[in-house]
Amino acid sequence: MEAVMYTHDYRQTLVTDVIAQFPAQRVFILTDTQVGALYLKQTVAALETTDREIHTMTVPVGEGSKSLATYEQISQALADAHFDRHDALVSLGGGVIGDLGGYVASTYKRGIAFIQVPTSFTAQVDSSVGGKTALNLGSQKNVIGTFYQPVTTIIDSQFLDTLSTRNLLEGYVETIKMSLLAGGDFAALTATISTPGEILDHRDALIKASIDYKTHIVAGDFKDFGQRKFLNFGHTLGHAIELADPDLMHGEAVGIGMFQLAQLLMPIEIQAAIRERLTALGLPLSSQYLGTVAFYDNLLNDKKVAGSTIDLVVLPVIGQPAIQTMPLTEFKTLLQSAN
């Protein structure tokens, strides 16, 4: 089975190319209320043709579901239905459902098969590949998690037809991130896009370029000790404000994080490249939560902290990311000088 399958008929691919090839007797579909209302019934109907026992759970929309409480609820439902180690969990949804379902699948009976059906742009360009799973802890992002690859990820870009413009733009920020890291034609493409309609027109090319770049980086550093840190561009400051600022979505926070760090540590051309791509689509460049006490506290839980230093992802030149290691005290002073 391929690790990533591109399709314009996700149900057919899921049924014929994935589940039918699988020993699983039971399949658990995890989704959220919004995606569930749109796609759960038809997904269940398709899977029922495979003669497997189908179970479902619908959790509330949003980051709040990436919690220990929801994790326990799903694990309990799997145990109640006697899922065994040969059974499978399908995440049908955005990055929240992927991160949450992946964490459950990686820990339930020490690991059951996990299938990603990403429905948001963020999930199709980034979160559904690479195997990072995550839960939040209070106001701190992704503090709990595992590295656990899905058996397969089924990408159907037609899901984006029902996605809100704000969610499309949020996912597009991760695409901008990938394009600036990758450089070349990919960066040139994101420089031409200034409307949601253009994102949708180029959706298949944007998804493919993002996934190709990400899988190449992850293949060389699955556990995030080296080049995979590049994929965290914008996330050090982004994660520190994301949960503190109730008005921000993940991608919006990452955009702010890329621009704010660029202003501190990157050449003027890079600042302009980020600013132009974000402002063309009305995406934010700053947040009032930058520089708050919670913000500095959250920074200390960034996974790129090692003892008293932090690895910052910088971009001296488009297509050539680098790591700049800095004492945390120096980084805090630098941030305070700007806020």
Ligand SMILES: NC(=O)c1ccc[n+]([C@@H]2O[C@H](COP(=O)([O-])OP(=O)(O)OC[C@H]3O[C@@H](n4cnc5c(N)ncnc54)[C@H](O)[C@@H]3O)[C@@H](O)[C@H]2O)c1
């Ligand atoms: N594991 C990783 O590598 C990775 C990478 C990037 C982001 N993430 C995580 O992903 C999350 C953000 O992902 P997200 O933006 O997809 O959030 P999300 O899962 O909350 O989805 C955003 C919204 O879009 C809705 N939605 C999704 N697909 C839809 C569709 N086809 N039609 C209509 N509505 C749809 C959802 O119901 C939700 O309301 C964050 O928790 C972030 O930390 C993880």
Ligand SMILES: O=C(O)C(=O)C[C@@H](O)[C@H](O)[C@H](O)COP(=O)(O)O
């Ligand atoms: O896959 C990766 O590696 C990434 O960093 C992708 C990010 O877009 C994603 O938000 C990831 O979940 C961040 O991970 P974390 O290690 O900072 O929690």
Ligand SMILES: [Zn+2]
């Ligand atoms: Zn991200």
